[in-house]
Amino acid sequence: MTETLVISIDAMGGDHGPSVVIPAVAHALAIVPANVRFLLHGDEGALAPELARHKAVLQRADVRHAERVIGMDEKPAQALRRGKGTSMWNAVEAIRDGEAVAAVSAGNTGALMAISKLILRMSADLERPALVASIPHERGVTTFLDVGANVDCDAERLVEFAIMGEAFHRAAHGVPRPTVGLLNVGSEEMKGHEEVREAHRVLREGKLDLDYRGFVEGDDITRGAVDVIVTDGFTGNVALKAMEGAARFMSNELRTALTSSLGASLGALLARPSLRKFRDRLSPPPAAPLLGLNGIVLKCHGGASERDFAQALRVAVDLAQSGFAAEIERNMRRLPAALADAQPAPADGAAAADGAPSMESPK
Amino acid sequence: MTETLVISIDAMGGDHGPSVVIPAVAHALAIVPANVRFLLHGDEGALAPELARHKAVLQRADVRHAERVIGMDEKPAQALRRGKGTSMWNAVEAIRDGEAVAAVSAGNTGALMAISKLILRMSADLERPALVASIPHERGVTTFLDVGANVDCDAERLVEFAIMGEAFHRAAHGVPRPTVGLLNVGSEEMKGHEEVREAHRVLREGKLDLDYRGFVEGDDITRGAVDVIVTDGFTGNVALKAMEGAARFMSNELRTALTSSLGASLGALLARPSLRKFRDRLSPPPAAPLLGLNGIVLKCHGGASERDFAQALRVAVDLAQSGFAAEIERNMRRLPAALADAQPAPADGAAAADGAPSMESPK
Numbered sequence: 018m019t020e021t022l023v024i025s026i027d028a029m030g031g032d033h034g035p036s037v038v039i040p041a042v043a044h045a046l047a048i049v050p051a052n053v054r055f056l057l058h059g060d061e062g063a064l065a066p067e068l069a070r071h072k073a074v075l076q077r078a079d080v081r082h083a084e085r086v087i088g089m090d091e092k093p094a095q096a097l098r099r100g101k102g103t104s105m106w107n108a109v110e111a112i113r114d115g116e117a118v119a120a121v122s123a124g125n126t127g128a129l130m131a132i133s134k135l136i137l138r139m140s141a142d143l144e145r146p147a148l149v150a151s152i153p154h155e156r157g158v159t160t161f162l163d164v165g166a167n168v169d170c171d172a173e174r175l176v177e178f179a180i181m182g183e184a185f186h187r188a189a190h191g192v193p194r195p196t197v198g199l200l201n202v203g204s205e206e207m208k209g210h211e212e213v214r215e216a217h218r219v220l221r222e223g224k225l226d227l228d229y230r231g232f233v234e235g236d237d238i239t240r241g242a243v244d245v246i247v248t249d250g251f252t253g254n255v256a257l258k259a260m261e262g263a264a265r266f267m268s269n270e271l272r273t274a275l276t277s278s279l280g281a282s283l284g285a286l287l288a289r290p291s292l293r294k295f296r297d298r299l300s301p302p303p304a305a306p307l308l309g310l311n312g313i314v315l316k317c318h319g320g321a322s323e324r325d326f327a328q329a330l331r332v333a334v335d336l337a338q339s340g341f342a343a344e345i346e347r348n349m350r351r352l353p354a355a356l357a358d359a360q361p362a363p364a365d366g367a368a369a370a371d372g373a374p375s376m377e378s379p380k
Numbered sequence: 381m382t383e384t385l386v387i388s389i390d391a392m393g394g395d396h397g398p399s400v401v402i403p404a405v406a407h408a409l410a411i412v413p414a415n416v417r418f419l420l421h422g423d424e425g426a427l428a429p430e431l432a433r434h435k436a437v438l439q440r441a442d443v444r445h446a447e448r449v450i451g452m453d454e455k456p457a458q459a460l461r462r463g464k465g466t467s468m469w470n471a472v473e474a475i476r477d478g479e480a481v482a483a484v485s486a487g488n489t490g491a492l493m494a495i496s497k498l499i500l501r502m503s504a505d506l507e508r509p510a511l512v513a514s515i516p517h518e519r520g521v522t523t524f525l526d527v528g529a530n531v532d533c534d535a536e537r538l539v540e541f542a543i544m545g546e547a548f549h550r551a552a553h554g555v556p557r558p559t560v561g562l563l564n565v566g567s568e569e570m571k572g573h574e575e576v577r578e579a580h581r582v583l584r585e586g587k588l589d590l591d592y593r594g595f596v597e598g599d600d601i602t603r604g605a606v607d608v609i610v611t612d613g614f615t616g617n618v619a620l621k622a623m624e625g626a627a628r629f630m631s632n633e634l635r636t637a638l639t640s641s642l643g644a645s646l647g648a649l650l651a652r653p654s655l656r657k658f659r660d661r662l663s664p665p666p667a668a669p670l671l672g673l674n675g676i677v678l679k680c681h682g683g684a685s686e687r688d689f690a691q692a693l694r695v696a697v698d699l700a701q702s703g704f705a706a707e708i709e710r711n712m713r714r715l716p717a718a719l720a721d722a723q724p725a726p727a728d729g730a731a732a733a734d735g736a737p738s739m740e741s742p743k
Contacts, residue, residue, distance in 0.1 A: 153629075154629060155629070155632065155633075165565055165566070168565060168572060168573060169573060200618060202528055202531060202613070202614055202617040202618065203528065203617065203621070209531060209614065210531060210532060210614065234617075234618070234621050235617065235618040235619065235620065235621025235622035235623075235624070235625060236621040236622065236624050236625030236628070237625070238622055238625055238626075239622075239625040239626050239628070239629040240625060240629075248618070250565070251565055251572065251573065251615065252614065252615050252618050254565040254566065254597075254598065255563060255565065255597070255598040255611070255615050255618070255619050256598065256618050256619055256622040257598065257622075258566075258597050258598025258599040259598035259599065259601055259602075259619040259620075259622050259623045259626075260598075260622045260623060260625070260626040261598070261599050262598060262599030262600070262601055262602040262603060262623070263601075263602050263622075263623040263626040263627050263630075264626050264630060265599070265602070266516075266517060266518070266602040266603075267626075267627060267630050269518065270518075271634070274651070274655060275651055275655075278653070280650045280651065280653070281650065281651040281653070281655075283647070283650050284646070284647035284648060284649065284650030284651030284652075285647060285651060286647065287643045287644065287646050287647030287650070288637070288638055288643065288644040288647030288648060288651070289647075290641070290643070290644070292637060292638075292644075
């Protein structure tokens with residue numbers, strides 16, 4: 018008999034709480050292996066009517082009553098002070114206590130990061146867990162990190178992102194050997210800051226087990242030039258939001274264009290199924306892992322639909338079943354030596370970095 | 381009689397050289413005031429056939445023979461070594477020699493930046509001229525800088541970008557008092573690096589003549605939350621390319637969707653004029669100023685059409701006629717005092733920045 022795999026769920030999190038989470042668990046029963054069980058943290062009174070409607074859930078889930086909930090706009094510091102006993106806190110604590118192998122929440126991101134860090138502690142040398150965005154491109158998705166958690170990043174942190182992002186991409190997308198790139202600017206004479214140049218040396222010369230392909234640029238994120246793109250949390254957050262903004266602007270303009278005349282409206286009507294497929298292609302996967310923790314924590318976006326949350330549960334299972342954590346640990350152990358190896362000789366270090374060929378982006 | 385305004389042109393630059401530039405000058409004659417004249421730098425032999433086709437040009441332009449041309453992929457260092465006597469070099473030199481008030485080139489960006497810096501010298505304390513992108517939004521364009529020239533920026537440089545970008549936006553778009561924002565990340569607990577926090581203090585507390593509105597985020601670039609958005613050249617370059625990539629990805633996906641079925645294809649055919657308008661709305665203005673030089677230099681994109689280059693000439697005229705340079709100088713003179721004013725008291729500086737309200741983005 019296979020071992021039972023328990024996924025811990027913050028059943029109160031997100032904009033819709035149990036009314037989305039419980040149907041999502043019901044939905045997930047069909048897409049996760051039979052050895053998976055769920056632990057539902059939340060207010061019994063709020064969960065009961067949903068569970069009555071989805072009776073199959075209780076055969077594969079246990080409810081743990083939690084009276085309180087963390088508000089969607091509570092500050093992380095506040096969440097830490099008064100978070101104990103909330104559904105989110107308990108969902109994460111279940112990992113530490115060995116009751117579950119992963120936790121999923123659609124609640125407040127900052128609170129989830131702070132609480133996870135406090136309860137599980139960091140395995141990597143970061144201020145807080147790294148946030149991953151999964152950006153669609155023509156043939157799949159790009160794993161892009163850090164998108165907002167660690168504003169100041171030295172070379173070591175950037176390399177840690179590479180190690181964690183690579184392992185996540187393999188576990189979540191089944192790519193045996195994901196390729197990795199380091200985000201930089203294009204112009205030849207001024208390849209990035211010192212931090213980026215040094216991380217480049219470590220990734221290229223250090224004996225890490227990674228398929229590192231060199232520097233990439235901002236437009237490579239949606240081009241799928243490599244599987245994993247690494248940057249600091251400031252640049253990553255700005256780039257992610259800039260892309261979201263550009264996509265929103267284009268969608269609005271397209272809507273305006275397609276309702277601007279009778280012909281256009283009729284055309285849009287005819288093309289509607291295709292336009293809907295187009296919109297679906299642009300929605301990023303719903304679950305983002307918090308990387309660098311001693312444990313698997315997934316953040317589902319606040320407005321997640323039933324289907325989104327079910328997919329997030331499936332990703333949690335994929336991660337828990339993979340060698341993800343062990344692979345990260347193995348490469349992390351190589352990191353100190355890799356950092357030492359890549360120390361430039363005082364005289365020619367800069368020259369070596371300058372001469373490094375940047376990846377040729379396929380046009 | 382009004383004074384003659386001379387615009388100096390690198391007639392050989394860009395992917396198409398004189399075959400686009402000369403028709404563009406002909407086109408520009410109709411959209412610039414009668415007191416504007418042009419100085420055409422380039423190979424007489426190459427210009428002659430185009431000039432024969434556009435006879436009106438010679439009544440408002442003089443040709444200055446230049447035998448050599450800077451290649452589109454020549455390195456800046458190489459361009460500096462062998463650039464003397466090229467059409468680009470001479471176009472910029474005409475400003476220094478008092479023959480022209482502005483120069484326009486569609487040639488190699490890195491070379492134009494290096495040559496302009498060498499010949500005109502910097503007026504601001506920057507590594508190299510700041511590059512401006514003009515990003516379309518629903519009601520106009522956002523002036524966004526620096527998009528790639530100055531990778532490492534301290535607070536003083538960020539404030540210089542604000543001063544220059546604001547003056548440019550007013551001159552180029554006729555907005556009497558442009559609003560200015562500083563690009564930052566969203567999460568409350570970690571508002572940016574120290575450079576961003578300090579620039580925020582200077583812009584808010586220093587007595588500069590600017591309508592500063594505080595922090596903005598990546599998606600505000602296409603939202604038009606403020607007129608001018610300021611960031612360092614690393615973040616700016618990544619954000620710009622990320623947005624370009626996202627727009628390209630969406631266009632490709634849309635094309636695929638609209639040719640995926642007979643209904644969709646028919647729909648696309650009916651909506652074609654509107655889809656074309658949609659595409660036009662997304663193209664950014666063709667001319668980017670190089671800011672921070674003692675003189676007005678505009679870079680037109682390499683693949684510029686006749687209409688694009690004509691528009692760039694018009695922007696050059698607008699800038700030359702405006703109080704642009706004087707306004708920048710006036711605010712730059714206030715900068716040292718503003719920097720001194722905004723020095724935080726050692727104890728409460730960070731707290732002051734933390735407590736600063738970030739701009740509420742309109743949803």
